[in-house]
Every structure is written in C-alpha cells, then in structure tokens.
Amino acid sequence: MKLPLAMITALLLSQPALAQRKPAAAVGFPDAPGKDVLLTKCFQCHSPNMWTDQRQDRRSWESTLYRMIGRGALWTPDEIRQMADYLGNVYGRKQ
Amino acid sequence: MRELVARFLSQSISRRTFLKGMTTAGISLTAAKDILESLVPAAHAQAKEGAAFKVVEGSGAMCFAEQLIASGVRYVFGNSASEDAQFYEALVDRPQLKYILTPHEGPGAAMAAGYVKASGEPTIVMQAAVVGLVNAMGQMFNAYKEQTPLVFYSYRTDQSGRAGRDGFEEVANQEQIVQPMTKYAWLARRADMIPETVRRAFKAAWTPPHGPTYCSWHSDFNDQHVRAEVVMQEKVDPRMRVRPNPAEVERAAKLLVEAKLPLMIVGDEVYTAKAMAKAVKLAELLGMPVTQMRQIYANFPETHPLWVGTPPAARLVSLDYPKNPDVILNVGNKLQHNSPNPMIARGAKFIDMRIDSLSMGNVIEVDVPLVADVAMGLDDLTAAVSQLVTPALKQRAAARADEAHKFHDKARELRDLVMKNPDWERAPMLADRVTREVAEFADRDAIIVHEAGSVALHGFDFNPDGGRELFFYYGAHLGSGVGTAAGVKLARPKRQVICLVGDGSFVFGPTALWNMARLELPVITVVYNNHAYSGPHSRVIEKVPGGRMVQTGHFFHDYLGSPDMDMASIAKGFGVQGEVAHSPAELRDALARARRASVEGKPYLIDAQVARVGVAWADKPWIPPAQT
Numbered sequence: 001m002k003l004p005l006a007m008i009t010a011l012l013l014s015q016p017a018l019a020q021r022k023p024a025a026a027v028g029f030p031d032a033p034g035k036d037v038l039l040t041k042c043f044q045c046h047s048p049n050m051w052t053d054q055r056q057d058r059r060s061w062e063s064t065l066y067r068m069i070g071r072g073a074l075w076t077p078d079e080i081r082q083m084a085d086y087l088g089n090v091y092g093r094k095q
Numbered sequence: 096m097r098e099l100v101a102r103f104l105s106q107s108i109s110r111r112t113f114l115k116g117m118t119t120a121g122i123s124l125t126a127a128k129d130i131l132e133s134l135v136p137a138a139h140a141q142a143k144e145g146a147a148f149k150v151v152e153g154s155g156a157m158c159f160a161e162q163l164i165a166s167g168v169r170y171v172f173g174n175s176a177s178e179d180a181q182f183y184e185a186l187v188d189r190p191q192l193k194y195i196l197t198p199h200e201g202p203g204a205a206m207a208a209g210y211v212k213a214s215g216e217p218t219i220v221m222q223a224a225v226v227g228l229v230n231a232m233g234q235m236f237n238a239y240k241e242q243t244p245l246v247f248y249s250y251r252t253d254q255s256g257r258a259g260r261d262g263f264e265e266v267a268n269q270e271q272i273v274q275p276m277t278k279y280a281w282l283a284r285r286a287d288m289i290p291e292t293v294r295r296a297f298k299a300a301w302t303p304p305h306g307p308t309y310c311s312w313h314s315d316f317n318d319q320h321v322r323a324e325v326v327m328q329e330k331v332d333p334r335m336r337v338r339p340n341p342a343e344v345e346r347a348a349k350l351l352v353e354a355k356l357p358l359m360i361v362g363d364e365v366y367t368a369k370a371m372a373k374a375v376k377l378a379e380l381l382g383m384p385v386t387q388m389r390q391i392y393a394n395f396p397e398t399h400p401l402w403v404g405t406p407p408a409a410r411l412v413s414l415d416y417p418k419n420p421d422v423i424l425n426v427g428n429k430l431q432h433n434s435p436n437p438m439i440a441r442g443a444k445f446i447d448m449r450i451d452s453l454s455m456g457n458v459i460e461v462d463v464p465l466v467a468d469v470a471m472g473l474d475d476l477t478a479a480v481s482q483l484v485t486p487a488l489k490q491r492a493a494a495r496a497d498e499a500h501k502f503h504d505k506a507r508e509l510r511d512l513v514m515k516n517p518d519w520e521r522a523p524m525l526a527d528r529v530t531r532e533v534a535e536f537a538d539r540d541a542i543i544v545h546e547a548g549s550v551a552l553h554g555f556d557f558n559p560d561g562g563r564e565l566f567f568y569y570g571a572h573l574g575s576g577v578g579t580a581a582g583v584k585l586a587r588p589k590r591q592v593i594c595l596v597g598d599g600s601f602v603f604g605p606t607a608l609w610n611m612a613r614l615e616l617p618v619i620t621v622v623y624n625n626h627a628y629s630g631p632h633s634r635v636i637e638k639v640p641g642g643r644m645v646q647t648g649h650f651f652h653d654y655l656g657s658p659d660m661d662m663a664s665i666a667k668g669f670g671v672q673g674e675v676a677h678s679p680a681e682l683r684d685a686l687a688r689a690r691r692a693s694v695e696g697k698p699y700l701i702d703a704q705v706a707r708v709g710v711a712w713a714d715k716p717w718i719p720p721a722q723t
Contacts, residue, residue, distance in 0.1 A: 047637065063518045064708070069512050069516075070513045
C-alpha cells in the first residue's frame with residue numbers, strides 16, 4: 001500500500017509522542033540551511049499540504065511567517081530569518 | 096368593585112377585564128378608566144415586592160407574561176406574530192416586561208444570548224410558529240454547544256380544534272424538531288398549563304450545566320380565558336451549587352502536591368461561576384502554569400506571570416511551555432474535540448473539575464473526577480492543597496513560578512514580533528494590523544465580541560476580573576456576532592463593546608444593527624473585509640493539495656468580491672453610521688470617529704479592508720461564469 005506524503009505526515013503527527021520530533025517523512029523538503037528549524041517549528045500545527053503548492057519570494061514567505069506569530073507561534077527573529085531563507089530558496093517564485 | 100380592585104392589584108386580571116367588570120357594575124367607562132389609572136402605580140409596586148405564588152386569571156398569554164415576570168425576565172426578544180396578540184396586549188400594563196422587536200429571529204436570538212451571557216439574567220426569545228422557529232434554530236444550536244441558558248417559545252399555528260390538517264404554518268410534532276439541541280422541549284396541553292410549562296423551561300435552562308430549552312402550545316391557548324398558578328423562580332430553582340466529593344478532592348490535592356510539573360487548563364465554567372480569583376489563588380499556591388483551550392470567554396488574566404498562552408494547534412502538546420506536564424488540572428473547560436487526537440496526550444494524570452459531568456470522560460480518561468460548581472471546587476481543592484503544603488513544596492512552587500514567569504515574559508516579547516511583519520504598513524491591511532489597531536484603541540475594560548473566525552486575536556491582554564473581556568464562540572452557526580454585541584451592550588451599558596466580525600459572518604446576521612440604532616446601543620463594529628471566505632479557502636487546499644483547483648485557480652466556494660459588498664452602506668441601511676477604512680491611518684481616524692459616535696450614544700461600523708493572503712489567491716480571483 002502506498003500512502004501519499006500528506007497521509008504519512010498526518011499519521012506521524014497524530015502520535016503525540018512523536019509530534020515534537022522532526023518528522024521522518026519530510027519528503028519534498030530538500031536539505032538546505034534552515035530546514036531543521038522549519039520542520040521543528042511548523043509541523044507542530046501544519047501538514048505540508050498548505051505550502052507545497054505555494055510559490056512566493058523570500059519577502060512574502062517572511063510575511064507569511066510573521067502572520068503565524070499572530071496565530072500563536074513563538075519564534076525568534078533568527079528562527080524566522082532561517083525559515084524565510086529556506087522557503088525563499090526552496091519554494092521561491094517559479095521562474 | 097373592591098374585589099375587582101384587589102384582583103387587578105394582584106395582577107390576577109387584566110386591564111380589559113377590570114374595565115369590563117366595572118362597567119358591568121354600573122360605573123361609567125370614563126370613571127372606570129380614571130380609577131384604573133390611579134391603581135397602576137400601586138399594582139406595579141406590589142408586583143415588585145413579589146409573592147412566591149399567586150393565582151392569575153385572564154388570557155393564556157397574560158398568564159404567560161405573568162410567569163415570565165415571576166421567572167425573573169426583564170427583556171423579551173421577539174419577532175412579530177399575530178397569534179401572540181394577547182401577549183402584546185398583556186405587555187401594555189406590564190412595563191416591567193420590555194419587549195425588543197428584532198427584525199430576524201436569528202440575530203434576535205443571538206442578541207438574547209449575548210444579553211444572558213453578559214447579564215447572567217434570564218430572558219426569552221419568541222418566534223412566529225415553526226417558520227420563525229427554524230430561523231432561530233441556528234442560534235439555538237449555538238446556545239446548546241455553548242451551554243447558554245436561553246429559553247425559546249413559539250406557538251403552534253394549528254388550533255386545537257383544527258390540528259393535523261396540514262394548515263397554514265403547520266408542521267407535525269413541532270416541539271420534537273428541537274429536541275436534539277435542547278435540554279427540555281415541551282408542548283403545554285392546556286391553556287392553564289402555560290405557566291408551569293414556562294417555569295419548567297426556565298428551571299431546566301438555568302440548572303447547571305446550562306443549555307437552551309423550548310416551550311410551545313397551540314395558538315388558541317393564548318386567547319383562552321383561564322385561571323392558573325404562577326410561581327416565582329426561587330421556588331422551583333434547585334440551586335445546584337455542588338461541592339465536589341471530599342475523597343476525590345483529597346486525591347486531587349495529593350496528585351498536585353506531588354507533581355513535578357502541574358498544569359492548569361481553565362474554561363468557561365470559571366467565568367460563569369465568577370471564580371477567576373480562585374483559579375489565580377490555586378495556581379499561585381502551586382506555582383502552576385495556566386493555559387486555556389478554545390472557549391467563549393477569557394477565563395484567566397493574560398497578564399498574570401503564570402499565564403502561558405493558548406496552544407496554537409488545539410492540542411496541549413503544541414504549547415511551547417510547559418512540555419510534558421505530569422499532572423493536568425482542568426477547571427471548567429468542555430474540551431471540545433475537533434480532531435480524532437485527544438487534546439491531552441495520554442500519560443499525564445488528569446484531574447477534571449466541572450459541573451458538566453455528562454461530557455466528562457468522553458475522550459480523555461480521568462484519574463480524578465471532581466463534579467462541582469468550580470467556585471466551590473476551587474475553594475475545596477485550595478484548602479486541601481494548603482493542608483499539604485510543606486517548606487519543600489513551597490520551594491518547588493516558587494521555582495516553577497519563576498520558570499513560568501520567565502517564559503511568560505519571553506512569550507510576550509515574541510508575540511509582539513507580529514508587528515515586525517514587512518507588510519505591516521500595507522493597504523489593504525493585514526488582519527493582524529487591524530487587530531492591533533483595535534487593541535491599541537479599546538478601553539481598558541472593553542468587552543470584545545469576536546466572530547471573525549479566521550482571525551486570531553492578540554494584544555488585548557484580556558482580564559476577566561475587571562479588565563477587558565472576551566466573548567468568542569464555538570457553536571459556529573455564523574451570524575451571531577452583531578446580535579451578541581447588541582445584547583452585551585444592552586446588559587452592560589457602561590462598558591465599551593467592540594464587535595469584531597469577518598465579512599462572511601457579518602452578512603449572515605447584520606439585522607441587529609437596526610436594534611443598535613433603535614435602542615441607542617453604541618457598539619463599535621469592525622468588519623474584517625477581505626471579500627472572501629478565507630478559512631474555507633485554505634482548508635480546501637489542505638484537503639486537495641496540488642489539485643485541479645490550485646492548478647486552474649478555479650475556486651467555486653470562497654470569493655465574495657464580485658459584485659462587491661459594501662458593509663458601510665449595509666450599516667447605513669439599518670440606521671447605523673459607517674465608513675470604509677483602507678489603510679492603517681484611515682482605520683485609526685475611523686476608530687476616533689467611532690469613539691465620538693459612542694459618546695453620543697450611536698453605534699458605528701468600520702468596514703476595514705483586509706488583504707487576502709495565503710495560498711493560491713489571485714489578485715482578481717476567478718468566478719464561475721454567470722451563464723453557461
């Protein structure tokens with residue numbers, strides 16, 4: 001049986017004890033600086049489905065991350081910078 | 096003649112019956128009217144003193160009105176119904192019952208619910224037969240989910256002599272329609288049974304755990320002349336203020352004292368029991384951090400150093416602090432689950448203190464159940480913990496409090512980073528910017544009614560014990576916000592009331608604006624207008640990632656901007672001043688004008704233009720062609 005990425009991630013996140021770890025099924029998230037911070041911080045609330053469809057420049061990703069502060073995320077400016085760098089690099093606007 | 100006077104003074108007979116009796120006894124109508132007018136002040140004074148029981152005689156609807164007075168009702172919310180004619184007739188000589196005409200039953204019921212929540216006083220919502228009832232049922236659902244003690248009434252249009260003929264506005268078994276979402280639903284079988292049916296409805300609604308009730312009767316019962324007994328609420332109220340089982344209190348105290356890292360969750364029963372200070376006292380005694388899962392009210396002062404915020408993902412595990420608490424004490428939170436995962440991960444010891452025993456243990460297993468009025472429960476638990484306090488525990492509690500305090504301060508600093516968003520100055524505005532501007536503007540003791548479902552509030556520092564209060568929702572039948580705000584302002588006229596509402600929610604229930612204008616309720620309404628259903632937009636994409644909707648941009652379900660809706664113009668249509676604010680500067684100016692309007696007793700609406708942000712929003716979203 002082959003499970004889609006979203007389902008694998010959702011299943012992993014449904015196990016509370018595992019929810020605080022880095023998800024093992026972070027397929028589609030290439031290694032690059034900032035990846036570890038992103039997976040630790042964002043997967044507490046989100047499955048990746050929300051953003052694998054999103055392409056925007058670094059500044060827009062930065063704005064997105066600051067909006068998450070408004071929704072209860074507690075991140076330092078340095079963590080936001082690392083995540084914005086990563087997302088701008090990996091999920092930047094399509095050429 | 097003396098008997099007639101006595102019966103009128105005891106409100107056993109109506110004004111009309113009095114005049115009829117006097118003229119029958121040979122008094123001229125003019126003289127009878129003069130006598131009547133001279134008796135009215137004395138009749139009202141007697142009514143204020145209130146007897147526990149009294150026998151009344153008159154129309155069934157007059158008996159209904161008398162029982163409402165005896166049940167403590169001051170305001171009646173209703174929409175026009177010709178079959179309630181005798182009730183309106185009874186109102187004329189009963190100024191202690193104030194009727195509020197609401198142009199739609201849904202926002203009318205929301206207004207009544209807001210009044211109940213903010214005043215703690217009973218009220219009733221009246222609708223015209225089943226046709227009005229079904230309009231009100233959305234808010235009945237909200238009252239059921241949110242445990243609001245709201246009484247509903249509507250008559251059955253079919254008359255006793257003609258029932259069952261599929262008549263005008265007739266449906267079979269009308270009272271059964273509402274049964275799954277009421278604590279009590281009953282059809283009075285005779286006109287003289289109206290008062291007892293009504294008082295049972297009030298008793299059931301106001302006996303904890305609270306909830307809505309419904310009463311009904313054939314419309315011709317309102318017209319029948321009957322003699323019936325009316326009973327004051329205090330004679331039927333079981334006064335269910337329950338102390339917890341002492342043995343369970345001892346077990347809970349032991350667990351809390353021995354815990355390495357206890358955590359308290361607060362909920363709405365804390366607010367309704369006015370037990371905020373008691374929750375603070377217990378938390379301070381143990382150096383115990385405090386959080387809250389989604390509820391209606393803010394139940395703990397958010398500026399208190401033990402407050403650690405709410406979990407961002409509706410599960411305790413998503414809290415940044417504390418991680419892995421070993422003992423969790425829930426005080427009055429219903430813990431409504433919207434996902435299969437338990438909010439509280441298995442492993443920690445769980446103490447559940449609530450009056451709502453029915454939902455206890457539904458999803459989360461309970462180690463120590465404390466069925467209680469939480470004010471009494473907190474008193475008893477605090478006393479039991481105090482008995483076990485040792486110098487070593489005091490030291491541990493102080494260390495925990497210090498750690499929680501550090502987190503509290505750090506979290507506060509990090510939350511303020513929301514203002515560092517590079518788009519902070521943009522127009523149309525970020526929703527976060529609108530929120531912060533309102534938070535800066537609001538009075539120190541403002542009441543915030545919040546029905547902007549996709550907007551998370553921050554910066555308000557809610558403190559239910561004398562500071563800013565929150566009236567949120569989780570029933571989620573939309574269109575409650577404006578009506579709720581009107582009801583809250585009616586109940587708390589000296590407090591600033593600000594209604595925050597999304598454009599989608601707003602258009603479900605704007606008619607209560609008319610009530611604000613008519614009753615001079617100076618509510619400030621701020622509409623977060625992004626011309627879209629942004630919540631459903633995002634959630635649909637999460638369910639169908641990379642699907643045809645995203646590929647084509649063809650979203651059928653979310654865009655409201657073509658043609659556009661002008662909320663300020665809608666407000667003007669209901670007699671409420673309003674304006675559109677496009678930028679932060681315009682919003683600040685608009686809020687200043689709103690404040691000036693409030694001083695003059697006038698409501699005000701601001702249509703705040705908010706940016707659509709998130710995945711797959713086009714600048715000009717696609718809409719389905721009008722004709723194929």
